[in-house]
Amino acid sequence: MSRPTAFRTKPVISKTRRTVLKAGGTLLLSVFAPSASHAAQILAVRVWPAEDYTRVTLENDTNLKTSHFIVKNPERLVVDIEGIDLNPTLKSLVAKIQSNDPYIRQVRVGQNRPNVVRLVFDLKEEIKPQVFMLKPIGEYQHRLIFDLYPVNPPDPITALIEKGQWLKELPAESKPQHSEPPIAKADPREPKLPQLTRMITIALDPGHGGEDPGAVGRGGSREKDVVLAIAKRLKARIEEQPNMRVMLTRDADYFVPLHVRVQKARKVQADLFVSIHADAWVEPTARGSSVFALSEKGASSTAARWLANKENAADLIGGVNIKGRDRQLAGVLLDLSTTAQINDSMKLAKAVLGEIGGINRLHKNGVEQAGFAVLKAPDIPSILVETAFISNPEEEAKLTDDNYQDQMADAMLKGIKKYFSQNPPLAKNRMT
Numbered sequence: 001m002s003r004p005t006a007f008r009t010k011p012v013i014s015k016t017r018r019t020v021l022k023a024g025g026t027l028l029l030s031v032f033a034p035s036a037s038h039a040a041q042i043l044a045v046r047v048w049p050a051e052d053y054t055r056v057t058l059e060n061d062t063n064l065k066t067s068h069f070i071v072k073n074p075e076r077l078v079v080d081i082e083g084i085d086l087n088p089t090l091k092s093l094v095a096k097i098q099s100n101d102p103y104i105r106q107v108r109v110g111q112n113r114p115n116v117v118r119l120v121f122d123l124k125e126e127i128k129p130q131v132f133m134l135k136p137i138g139e140y141q142h143r144l145i146f147d148l149y150p151v152n153p154p155d156p157i158t159a160l161i162e163k164g165q166w167l168k169e170l171p172a173e174s175k176p177q178h179s180e181p182p183i184a185k186a187d188p189r190e191p192k193l194p195q196l197t198r199m200i201t202i203a204l205d206p207g208h209g210g211e212d213p214g215a216v217g218r219g220g221s222r223e224k225d226v227v228l229a230i231a232k233r234l235k236a237r238i239e240e241q242p243n244m245r246v247m248l249t250r251d252a253d254y255f256v257p258l259h260v261r262v263q264k265a266r267k268v269q270a271d272l273f274v275s276i277h278a279d280a281w282v283e284p285t286a287r288g289s290s291v292f293a294l295s296e297k298g299a300s301s302t303a304a305r306w307l308a309n310k311e312n313a314a315d316l317i318g319g320v321n322i323k324g325r326d327r328q329l330a331g332v333l334l335d336l337s338t339t340a341q342i343n344d345s346m347k348l349a350k351a352v353l354g355e356i357g358g359i360n361r362l363h364k365n366g367v368e369q370a371g372f373a374v375l376k377a378p379d380i381p382s383i384l385v386e387t388a389f390i391s392n393p394e395e396e397a398k399l400t401d402d403n404y405q406d407q408m409a410d411a412m413l414k415g416i417k418k419y420f421s422q423n424p425p426l427a428k429n430r431m432t
């Protein structure tokens, strides 16, 4: 009962282009240069700018040898790639750098010496690069990845404070019934100052992004796009709640590794983590919404296990630097899942599933459980919502429909509020 990779494909056009290029390269080699060694072909270049980091992907037909170094005043990243010649695809990288890229001002591409192409990234600020190769997977061939991380990354709490979302002033009448005594008391000399109550922080996690499109429907809709749209609608609703604030693990089209999603939620001390996805199956008739929690003793069904394995493979498609030290540390942290977290997650999952049942058919009647990596924050109740089947043409149409996206966001908010009304958040040892 393997879930299909067919829905995980990129648009056919890129594959066609790739095949043509590859065929062209082979033809050239056999006709004009029978004795020369086969120069690697750059098949595609992609740029994913984001506040977190900007990624540049060079997809090629073979493993490439590279070296890189940083030059100061002004900041530049210089990369030498061996065994390739300049081609129009590689040259197209120059035009793909947007003026609003947070970290790259421009890129220059040139043949540095025979068989070596040099890329010079002119930078907007100090960055620490990660340069690594990914083996072929899914529809992708070899990928050479440049991840440009800022040396001084933006702090997520500072970002919330700047948006006025970290500390909200609550009018007295909107204080929730269950709230414990205010942590920050109004100054008695200033009786008009509103009192501050415990704020609830919700982490929303739109699945996939960037190199990882997630599932792709028959009509061409991509999971990464529809789940981001739904997450943004839910975010707007949460921001309207007087006692809630919200953080998105990604707010644009770029890849966020699974463990980083969990780290981000923990950094803002989230009270809840809600991962938003769209399901896919080889049969177009499969349909309905599902809500998942982590399991302690194996998956609740074979399908749930398959799904967790597939969602956990996002890091392979999206492209994680497996040699990164952070990742190993994260692995140790994230294996500390707790019974209490799972119990709370089940309560949250039931509340949300109940509300979604009012707007869409449910795939199964109950909450399912499996070992989703993204649900493993040991201290945050976490659920994963499969909003509908993008592989079902009728549900694909729903997922891209404004109305359905609104209804889904409404239902999820209702479920979250229901959970908190029955499980008031405990005081945390922190300011507000």
Ligand SMILES: [Zn+2]
Residues within 6 Å of the ligand: 207, 208, 214, 215, 223, 277, 278, 311
């Ligand atoms: Zn997904």
